[in-house]
Amino acid sequence: MTIVCSSDNLKRAYKQVKRNKGVAGIDQMPTGKFSDWFIVEGELLINDLLLGNYEPQGVKQVEIPKPKGGMRKLGIPTVRDRIIQQSIAQVLNPIYEREFSERSYGYRPRRNAHKALRQAVEYVTEGREVVVDMDMKSFFDEVNHDRLMYELSTKIGDKTLLRLIRKYLQSGILLGGLVSQRTKGTPQGSPLSPLLSNIVLDELDKELENRGHCFVRFADDFSIYVRSKKAGERVKNSISAFITNKLKLKVNEEKSAVCEVDKTILLGHTISKSGDLLIAKENIKRFKNSIRLLTKRKRGVSFEQIISELNPKLRGWFEYFKHTKSKGLFQNLDAWIRRKLRCFRIKQTKRAITLVRFLKKHGVKEYQSWIIALSGKGWWRKSAAPQIHQAMGNLWFREQNLFSLSLNYKKLKY
DNA sequence: GTTTTACCTAC
RNA sequence: GUUGUAGGUAAAAC
Numbered sequence: 001m002t003i004v005c006s007s008d009n010l011k012r013a014y015k016q017v018k019r020n021k022g023v024a025g026i027d028q029m030p031t032g033k034f035s036d037w038f039i040v041e042g043e044l045l046i047n048d049l050l051l052g053n054y055e056p057q058g059v060k061q062v063e064i065p066k067p068k069g070g071m072r073k074l075g076i077p078t079v080r081d082r083i084i085q086q087s088i089a090q091v092l093n094p095i096y097e098r099e100f101s102e103r104s105y106g107y108r109p110r111r112n113a114h115k116a117l118r119q120a121v122e123y124v125t126e127g128r129e130v131v132v133d134m135d136m137k138s139f140f141d142e143v144n145h146d147r148l149m150y151e152l153s154t155k156i157g158d159k160t161l162l163r164l165i166r167k168y169l170q171s172g173i174l175l176g177g178l179v180s181q182r183t184k185g186t187p188q189g190s191p192l193s194p195l196l197s198n199i200v201l202d203e204l205d206k207e208l209e210n211r212g213h214c215f216v217r218f219a220d221d222f223s224i225y226v227r228s229k230k231a232g233e234r235v236k237n238s239i240s241a242f243i244t245n246k247l248k249l250k251v252n253e254e255k256s257a258v259c260e261v262d263k264t265i266l267l268g269h270t271i272s273k274s275g276d277l278l279i280a281k282e283n284i285k286r287f288k289n290s291i292r293l294l295t296k297r298k299r300g301v302s303f304e305q306i307i308s309e310l311n312p313k314l315r316g317w318f319e320y321f322k323h324t325k326s327k328g329l330f331q332n333l334d335a336w337i338r339r340k341l342r343c344f345r346i347k348q349t350k351r352a353i354t355l356v357r358f359l360k361k362h363g364v365k366e367y368q369s370w371i372i373a374l375s376g377k378g379w380w381r382k383s384a385a386p387q388i389h390q391a392m393g394n395l396w397f398r399e400q401n402l403f404s405l406s407l408n409y410k411k412l413k414y
Numbered sequence: 415g416t417t418t419t420a421c422c423t424a425c
Numbered sequence: 426g427u428u429g430u431a432g433g434u435a436a437a438a439c
Contacts, residue, residue, distance in 0.1 A: 074429045112433045189429030316421020
């Protein structure tokens with residue numbers, strides 16, 4: 001079988017699974033222990049795979065909270081199955097990558113949300129200011145195994161490999177088959193499922209292309225850009241019909257809508273009619289909450305520690321949203337973060353005398369220090385006082401190496 | 415060149 | 426007995 005013929009493929013798969021640092025599956029074998037196990041049992045495993053006798057192990061069910069509320073059910077395969085699936089994915093990927101649509105951006109090498117957004121912005125600047133947002137209803141639950149297997153058999157000649165994939169489908173490890181059907185929601189978490197979802201939805205891409213639509217797709221979320229509301233409704237209805245009748249998938253009618261481009265969210269962004277990217281409100285709220293969590297006073301955590309925890313977060317968030325038009329927002333957020341940190345720092349002093357000593361050390365007059373220290377204001381009110389600003393100015397934060405959203409934003413523009 | 419860490423998005 | 430997969434970005438270390 002192609003996936004295990006070269007030991008290099010298996011090794012690469014193992015490295016990838018190990019790098020992801022996932023937890024152990026139901027057999028309790030952690031990623032790090034697999035190589036030891038493989039030395040002893042590997043030959044048997046490969047033999048089973050070659051003969052088509054291999055049976056997948058069960059999945060571990062875990063629920064994690066979704067960022068937008070609700071829970072997401074995950075089905076975590078054992079490390080062994082993750083490695084096998086990963087090696088299958090490594091073989092299938094190059095085969096399918098060649099023929100996938102240019103407008104499909106999720107789960108693919110050299111493609112990402114930014115490229116999808118850039119394409120969407122281009123559509124908008126061409127005057128397509130109405131967007132048809134389509135949402136699939138529990139996509140993985142609805143995938144028809146026979147359709148998928150047929151599609152795979154047109155590209156994959158290896159019968160043993162096809163049988164193995166079918167086993168994964170049937171055992172509910174891959175797309176949530178019988179095992180998960182009685183529960184609500186779909187377990188995800190298999191290395192192969194993103195690729196398979198692209199294979200299933202490639203048919204949709206091809207149809208949209210044939211009809212000449214301007215669209216972007218990221219996983220099961222896709223948006224079609226049109227010039228008028230009327231055209232939008234028409235497109236929505238006919239694509240909806242195509243999805244239910246031809247693809248045998250379900251459309252979530254409640255979450256699918258035709259609306260003005262600046263009233264919908266795509267990949268965490270909103271696009272204005274002038275073609276500017278803006279950060280979606282929900283994402284700003286979520287971001288501020290996570291900063292709040294970090295700057296909540298924790299026992300025995302130093303100021304430097306907080307900054308070093310804050311920086312990667314700020315940088316990561318900035319990296320994702322740096323292409324947006326956010327000069328003012330970034331400035332406001334910077335100011336808000338600095339105030340949070342001032343508040344955190346003066347809270348650390350606890351007593352008035354310690355606060356006075358701290359302020360004096362940072363160049364505030366003794367008399368002024370006492371005024372603020374003895375004022376009845378709470379910490380958050382105090383943190384905005386001029387004395388506090390004098391002791392911990394914007395420049396001071398730069399010396400502490402606090403990442404600045406607005407400074408980095410300026411840096412990329414000029 | 416290799417490794418690690420952190421962050422973001424989608425499911 | 427508590428966090429999966431894929432893609433991406435940055436930083437650090439050797």
